[in-house]
Amino acid sequence: MAEYEYLLDIAIILAATKVLSLFSKRVNLPAVVGSLLAGIILGPVLLNIVQPSETLTNLAELGVIVLMFEAGLETDLNELKKCGLAAFIIALLGVLVPLITGGVIMYIFEKNVMQAIFAGTILTATSVSITVDTLQEMGKLKGKAGTAILGAAIIDDILGIVLLSLITSIGGSGNVDLGSIVFVLIKMALFFVLAGVTGLIAYRFFIWLMPRNEARKRRIPVLAFAYCLVLAYCSEMFGIADITGAYIAGVFLCNLSQSDYIHSKVEVVSYMLITPVFFASIGLKVTVDGMTPEIIILTVVISIAAVLTKIIGCGIGAKVMKYTNREALQIGMGMVCRGEVALIVANKGMKVNLMDAKYFSPMVIMVVVTTLITPILLKFAFYEKNSKKSGAKRPAKA
Amino acid sequence: MAEYEYLLDIAIILAATKVLSLFSKRVNLPAVVGSLLAGIILGPVLLNIVQPSETLTNLAELGVIVLMFEAGLETDLNELKKCGLAAFIIALLGVLVPLITGGVIMYIFEKNVMQAIFAGTILTATSVSITVDTLQEMGKLKGKAGTAILGAAIIDDILGIVLLSLITSIGGSGNVDLGSIVFVLIKMALFFVLAGVTGLIAYRFFIWLMPRNEARKRRIPVLAFAYCLVLAYCSEMFGIADITGAYIAGVFLCNLSQSDYIHSKVEVVSYMLITPVFFASIGLKVTVDGMTPEIIILTVVISIAAVLTKIIGCGIGAKVMKYTNREALQIGMGMVCRGEVALIVANKGMKVNLMDAKYFSPMVIMVVVTTLITPILLKFAFYEKNSKKSGAKRPAKA
Numbered sequence: 001m002a003e004y005e006y007l008l009d010i011a012i013i014l015a016a017t018k019v020l021s022l023f024s025k026r027v028n029l030p031a032v033v034g035s036l037l038a039g040i041i042l043g044p045v046l047l048n049i050v051q052p053s054e055t056l057t058n059l060a061e062l063g064v065i066v067l068m069f070e071a072g073l074e075t076d077l078n079e080l081k082k083c084g085l086a087a088f089i090i091a092l093l094g095v096l097v098p099l100i101t102g103g104v105i106m107y108i109f110e111k112n113v114m115q116a117i118f119a120g121t122i123l124t125a126t127s128v129s130i131t132v133d134t135l136q137e138m139g140k141l142k143g144k145a146g147t148a149i150l151g152a153a154i155i156d157d158i159l160g161i162v163l164l165s166l167i168t169s170i171g172g173s174g175n176v177d178l179g180s181i182v183f184v185l186i187k188m189a190l191f192f193v194l195a196g197v198t199g200l201i202a203y204r205f206f207i208w209l210m211p212r213n214e215a216r217k218r219r220i221p222v223l224a225f226a227y228c229l230v231l232a233y234c235s236e237m238f239g240i241a242d243i244t245g246a247y248i249a250g251v252f253l254c255n256l257s258q259s260d261y262i263h264s265k266v267e268v269v270s271y272m273l274i275t276p277v278f279f280a281s282i283g284l285k286v287t288v289d290g291m292t293p294e295i296i297i298l299t300v301v302i303s304i305a306a307v308l309t310k311i312i313g314c315g316i317g318a319k320v321m322k323y324t325n326r327e328a329l330q331i332g333m334g335m336v337c338r339g340e341v342a343l344i345v346a347n348k349g350m351k352v353n354l355m356d357a358k359y360f361s362p363m364v365i366m367v368v369v370t371t372l373i374t375p376i377l378l379k380f381a382f383y384e385k386n387s388k389k390s391g392a393k394r395p396a397k398a
Numbered sequence: 399m400a401e402y403e404y405l406l407d408i409a410i411i412l413a414a415t416k417v418l419s420l421f422s423k424r425v426n427l428p429a430v431v432g433s434l435l436a437g438i439i440l441g442p443v444l445l446n447i448v449q450p451s452e453t454l455t456n457l458a459e460l461g462v463i464v465l466m467f468e469a470g471l472e473t474d475l476n477e478l479k480k481c482g483l484a485a486f487i488i489a490l491l492g493v494l495v496p497l498i499t500g501g502v503i504m505y506i507f508e509k510n511v512m513q514a515i516f517a518g519t520i521l522t523a524t525s526v527s528i529t530v531d532t533l534q535e536m537g538k539l540k541g542k543a544g545t546a547i548l549g550a551a552i553i554d555d556i557l558g559i560v561l562l563s564l565i566t567s568i569g570g571s572g573n574v575d576l577g578s579i580v581f582v583l584i585k586m587a588l589f590f591v592l593a594g595v596t597g598l599i600a601y602r603f604f605i606w607l608m609p610r611n612e613a614r615k616r617r618i619p620v621l622a623f624a625y626c627l628v629l630a631y632c633s634e635m636f637g638i639a640d641i642t643g644a645y646i647a648g649v650f651l652c653n654l655s656q657s658d659y660i661h662s663k664v665e666v667v668s669y670m671l672i673t674p675v676f677f678a679s680i681g682l683k684v685t686v687d688g689m690t691p692e693i694i695i696l697t698v699v700i701s702i703a704a705v706l707t708k709i710i711g712c713g714i715g716a717k718v719m720k721y722t723n724r725e726a727l728q729i730g731m732g733m734v735c736r737g738e739v740a741l742i743v744a745n746k747g748m749k750v751n752l753m754d755a756k757y758f759s760p761m762v763i764m765v766v767v768t769t770l771i772t773p774i775l776l777k778f779a780f781y782e783k784n785s786k787k788s789g790a791k792r793p794a795k796a
Contacts, residue, residue, distance in 0.1 A: 004630075004631055004634045004635075004640065006456050007459075007460075007463070007627045007628075007630050007631040007634075007640065008627070008628065008631040010460075010624075010627055011624040011625075011627035011628045011631065012624075014620055014621070014623060014624040014627070015621060015624040018616075018617055018620050018621060018624075022617065053452075054451075054452045054453060055452060055453055055456040055457075058404050058453040059453075061405075062405075062408075065405070218416075218669055219416055219420065221670060222412055222416050222669065222670060222674075223412070223413060223416060225412060225670060225671070226408075226409040226410075226412040226413045226416075227409075229405045229406070229408055229409035229412070230405075230406065230409045232402075232405050233402055233405040233406040233409065236402045236405075237402075242402065242405065265666055265670055266670070268663055268666040268667060268670070269666060269667050269670045269671050271616055271620065272619060272620060272623060272663055272664070272666070272667045273460075273623070273667050273671075273672075274671075276620075
């Protein structure tokens with residue numbers, strides 16, 4: 001029966017995330033909080049009835065890819081262009097503050113400069129998928145703060161990759177391997193050139209595909225989804241996170257007259273199957289094995305630092321770029337959430353001996369804490385006294 | 399990059415099945431023919447650019463489960479009740495004729511009675527997923543012939559399982575192991591009792607869930623899909639094919655006022671992601687390794703026999719039950735298609751030495767031939783001169 005286990009796993013995940021997200025909304029929290037809790041409850045910490053498998057892992061990855069593709073499709077391109085420099089400053093300060101703070105904290109626990117810097121690097125990797133879902137639910141994704149968050153998230157990903165290649169290339173020898181860093185930068189530039197060229201071709205292709213018959217044909221969303229997957233795959237090939245590729249794919253298609261139609265279909269695949277698996281899979285990774293008092297203290301400290309440093313770093317960045325206090329807080333809080341990128345970085349660190357295995361659990365818990373707290377923070381940051389004035393919300397559909 | 403391969407695989411499958419199904423419709427064939435051809439083209443026979451993986455296999459299985467769930471949701475319950483006995487007779491004759499014919503053919507090639515009977519058993523396993531898709535496209539699934547096909551398919555599955563347990567229990571020793579057959583029958587009866595009880599509970603649950611707020615809430619299709627997956631999993635636990643469980647789950651929910659709404663959401667998941675993977679995965683299995691002239695002859699003969707015996711067997715069954723000639727032909731042709739069940743049976747036969755490994759390729763090709771020819775046959779069987787009178791077709795949405 002093991003070969004059919006995934007059917008039951010998916011069913012349990014769908015039911016649990018749905019029930020808990022309904023409960024979550026009942027107590028006035030974003031639905032995603034419930035979905036994340038469902039994963040923790042089903043995972044090794046509590047019930048231990050769903051084990052990660054290749055199928056679940058890949059479905060989860062598809063889930064986060066689709067979330068970012070949706071965010072791309074909903075992008076307001078003019079707003080995004082406007083916030084280019086601001087996004088860069090926000091991302092830069094949002095990387096530096098956690099990097100330094102994380103490094104200092106780790107150095108107190110483990111007197112090793114390289115390992116300390118590496119821990120700081122893990123703290124830099126923002127993953128805005130949870131923010132995207134929360135802002136979508138509140139109808140705030142297309143706003144000024146929402147666009148700045150998404151712009152900054154891309155640049156954050158790029159800075160994180162540069163940082164990671166820098167530290168791992170120094171890692172073993174203690175010398176900076178300039179060649180490999182230049183190689184990483186060239187690869188990255190190449191990706192954006194390639195993505196740009198193919199993106200324009202894809203855009204033209206979909207325009208050509210559409211007017212042949214105005215009916216809302218299935219071919220449009222299916223081929224758009226295929227394009228998103230190709231770009232997600234290619235971005236990984238060039239060393240960039242697949243979610244960045246998926247977001248860019250969405251941005252390229254966001255000005256199509258049928259982008260809403262594409263979004264409406266992609267959204268169904270998302271909530272009916274793959275996004276719940278993604279949300280649950282985060283909680284499934286939490287374990288409490290090998291927790292010594294020292295590790296517990298580190299976990300608490302690093303989690304608090306992870307939350308505060310992004311709010312402060314990105315918030316200051318936003319203030320510098322003339323956003324209001326309220327917007328700066330919204331942007332900072334939207335960038336708090338770390339995701340699978342942080343875990344991938346941590347994994348890589350263990351492989352090249354830049355991180356001791358005992359620090360993996362704290363990092364996972366840090367990711368889950370930031371993931372759980374982000375939607376709650378956002379709910380407060382975007383709270384409006386007279387909610388009737390707050391514009392078009394996504395209709396409650398849970 | 400191997401860990402991200404599935405992204406590219408899915409993208410290629412989506413694009414190839416979509417393009418070829420559009421082409422298929424252009425030459426007036428059902429779209430599914432193109433999707434099946436896409437799999438053959440992408441697979442080892444021609445391009446060999448998509449290799450089966452755990453993720454693709456499981457997505458494909460989800461695809462066929464969802465297809466059968468959709469068929470269940472579209473069931474006309476009164477029509478299904480009416481055709482109970484007819485479905486039994488159709489299924490019975492549709493099992494006996496291929497069983498005997500297949501056995502005789504195999505005996506000519508391999509002078510071994512048990513192996514011959516086993517080959518006949520493989521020929522009995524109908525899988526109506528392709529028929530469902532074709533009839534949906536033509537808007538004929540709810541008709542008299544469509545309902546008879548689906549009813550007969552369930553009974554066919556049950557008869558096939560009984561037959562398989564019978565032959566494998568005799569297999570090794572040459573003696574009938576009555577105990578294990580009784581065990582199989584009890585297990586099966588238990589499943590249907592359990593499915594019935596939980597099905598009524600599920601039905602009540604969804605009725606309770608609905609009127610609390612008349613808005614079309616996501617919880618309904620998500621939880622319905624979870625229920626379908628649970629029943630699919632349970633049916634495998636009781637030795638019954640998961641697609642039968644999925645179909646039954648759909649039948650239990652088909653009388654809900656929101657069954658159309660559930661169907662509309664499940665359908666999107668189906669065509670946007672998992673059903674194309676299922677269609678392509680059939681073609682991916684085709685190989686032409688180890689084809690001696692003798693094996694080629696067997697492949698041709700067994701494929702022709704597979705097509706004709708179902709048409710004749712089920713057709714006679716339908717005639718006996720007073721269907722018109724035209725309906726009998728439609729039903730017979732709808733039952734031609736063999737699917738993954740036949741391959742699972744063949745696999746099992748190799749394990750218990752009831753089938754030589756060299757006969758696996760012919761069986762795979764037989765499955766693909768029946769799968770490819772069924773939609774073409776159905777297109778002709780349901781052809782109406784004045785197609786404007788033919789009732790509500792599914793709008794062209796490819």
